[in-house]
Amino acid sequence: MQNKSIRTLNKIALISTPWPLYSRPSIQLGTLKAFLDARMPELQIDTFHFYLQLAETIGYRIYHEISERTWLAESIYAALLYPGRSQQAEALFRKESSGKAKLRNVEFKTLTRRIKKVTDAFIRSQNWQAYGLLGFSISLCQLTSALYVIKRLKKDFPELMVVVGGALTPGIAAPDILKTFPDINAVVAGEGELPLYKIIQNLRRTPPDPDESTIQGLFTRQTDSMRPARAVFAQLKALDELPAPDYDDYFNLLKTFEPRKRFFPTLPVETSRGCWWKRAVGSAQVTGCAFCNLNLQWDGYRSKTAAQVVAEIDHLTNRHQTLSVAMMDNVLPQKDAIDIFTQIAKLNKDLRLFGEVRAATPLRELTAMRACGMREVQIGIEALSSNLLKKLHKGTTAIQNLEIMKNCEALGIRNISNLILQFPGSNEQDVAETLRALEFALPFYPLKAVSFWLGLESPVWQQPKKFGIQVVFNHPNWSYLFPDKIYRSLPFLIQAYRGDLTFQRKIWKPVKKKISDWQHQYAEIQRDPGDAPILSLRDGRDFIIIRQRRFRAEPTVHRLVGVSRQIYLFCQRHRPIKSICSTFTDIPDDSIVRFLKMMVDKKLMFTEKNKYLSLAVPVK
Numbered sequence: 001m002q003n004k005s006i007r008t009l010n011k012i013a014l015i016s017t018p019w020p021l022y023s024r025p026s027i028q029l030g031t032l033k034a035f036l037d038a039r040m041p042e043l044q045i046d047t048f049h050f051y052l053q054l055a056e057t058i059g060y061r062i063y064h065e066i067s068e069r070t071w072l073a074e075s076i077y078a079a080l081l082y083p084g085r086s087q088q089a090e091a092l093f094r095k096e097s098s099g100k101a102k103l104r105n106v107e108f109k110t111l112t113r114r115i116k117k118v119t120d121a122f123i124r125s126q127n128w129q130a131y132g133l134l135g136f137s138i139s140l141c142q143l144t145s146a147l148y149v150i151k152r153l154k155k156d157f158p159e160l161m162v163v164v165g166g167a168l169t170p171g172i173a174a175p176d177i178l179k180t181f182p183d184i185n186a187v188v189a190g191e192g193e194l195p196l197y198k199i200i201q202n203l204r205r206t207p208p209d210p211d212e213s214t215i216q217g218l219f220t221r222q223t224d225s226m227r228p229a230r231a232v233f234a235q236l237k238a239l240d241e242l243p244a245p246d247y248d249d250y251f252n253l254l255k256t257f258e259p260r261k262r263f264f265p266t267l268p269v270e271t272s273r274g275c276w277w278k279r280a281v282g283s284a285q286v287t288g289c290a291f292c293n294l295n296l297q298w299d300g301y302r303s304k305t306a307a308q309v310v311a312e313i314d315h316l317t318n319r320h321q322t323l324s325v326a327m328m329d330n331v332l333p334q335k336d337a338i339d340i341f342t343q344i345a346k347l348n349k350d351l352r353l354f355g356e357v358r359a360a361t362p363l364r365e366l367t368a369m370r371a372c373g374m375r376e377v378q379i380g381i382e383a384l385s386s387n388l389l390k391k392l393h394k395g396t397t398a399i400q401n402l403e404i405m406k407n408c409e410a411l412g413i414r415n416i417s418n419l420i421l422q423f424p425g426s427n428e429q430d431v432a433e434t435l436r437a438l439e440f441a442l443p444f445y446p447l448k449a450v451s452f453w454l455g456l457e458s459p460v461w462q463q464p465k466k467f468g469i470q471v472v473f474n475h476p477n478w479s480y481l482f483p484d485k486i487y488r489s490l491p492f493l494i495q496a497y498r499g500d501l502t503f504q505r506k507i508w509k510p511v512k513k514k515i516s517d518w519q520h521q522y523a524e525i526q527r528d529p530g531d532a533p534i535l536s537l538r539d540g541r542d543f544i545i546i547r548q549r550r551f552r553a554e555p556t557v558h559r560l561v562g563v564s565r566q567i568y569l570f571c572q573r574h575r576p577i578k579s580i581c582s583t584f585t586d587i588p589d590d591s592i593v594r595f596l597k598m599m600v601d602k603k604l605m606f607t608e609k610n611k612y613l614s615l616a617v618p619v620k
Contacts, residue, residue, distance in 0.1 A: 419450070
């Protein structure tokens, strides 16, 4: 690393390149800036949300379409990074954009020339020599864009110190990143606040220590390449040490756009880091969800206090005069969630919140979320087969998944969740259970079918044979983007495998078709100006009326009276048959079972392993 005196390090730059969501400021940049500014107020910290600048230039619609697919995003800057391989990058772009109507008339060469022009103009727009350090946040869809900007900057300013970190630079890949890309001086493994602070501290010493390999959480060319990434983590003990993120530079950039290109952004906030579910099953060989590699940059689980979360939301919405907030947690705090949402509601702001939740989230917690403004959630559903959910290490069941889908429908919370297809080791039983459950899920907002992809360092990747995988390797699409030597040596976040792929594609075809039909039918039924829920329930005190709206058919209506009504309402939360029979002792058990079977046959209830769930959504 370069020796810098205190006089040359009076400002640093933090950069986020395409392709994050353009409508949100970078929480990575905002959090780092706020943390460093609180500890080093004399240091000038400039953040560059360059992805927003690019989105404004090429158009938000095209940018959004590209940013939704990793291979589309990475292919464009790969063509700029390796001009001699632009044909391979273009071939990947064409393959991945097939079927995307909004990209049908996009010509790859024209688009890349335009993006190069914008990017090069950004690089020329600053006196980068004035910065003592450049930090790059590299997460999904940002690898080739960051590498291109770094390469261009280093060409003009070879003495610049470049530090990278993020989801695409895990510790396992750090030594190879440094070996492969000489323009990068250091790689942060894990969260970046403390390592970056210590790097700057060292560079401001007179003279600086030339060997920074002793800084925890940092890989340099002096670092022992065999040192395990987990051993070098350096993270905050408590998240309450973090001030509210600083998004001023993002909003200042947005103000420079012509009025028709301005919009009201969504503000990212975090209440926690890591995953408490992963920690909860830490005694098992495979910990957390089997497919997940979202928590490689954290060790353990930490959360902010409810008071701090609420204060940050209040501060950020006041400062930037916008009311949309995205909670960026991989999983919300288990114990404090209701307290957090109850306090948010007391702000008396008409917020629109987004968050990710577990399928086991109880109705009372969802109700508290909705009361404070939660309008959209992504639930960790992943499967509608309990047998498959066990293989996925989700710790939930199909009946729980249907229950939270129903609760979201009842509360008016949009559920944008996924159903994983082709998970290695899944079988015909998993498919059959899924197809059966889908018959009962049709009244609820449809799930999105996603094919399983293998993530670097996920539990499946770590123990492939346990899941029927023979060999793991970099995803072949990386070979379109990088020279062969790099493709074969650098461990990329998206992996591939050999195993039962052909079998998986075959058995999951009916599920893929069923989900497509579900999406179409739900959309068409909801175009009818009738009651919002497709399967609804109205209570008449002594009776209930259940209405089923149907695809291209007249609705059917059912009336339940007396004990039938009571049992149906009792099962608004899933109940075991033993609990139902012990609650309604005046009715013979066999009569209860016959009634429940009739409800299941009519798709008004779902049953699994002698548990029952009423599916109709209560409406007023």
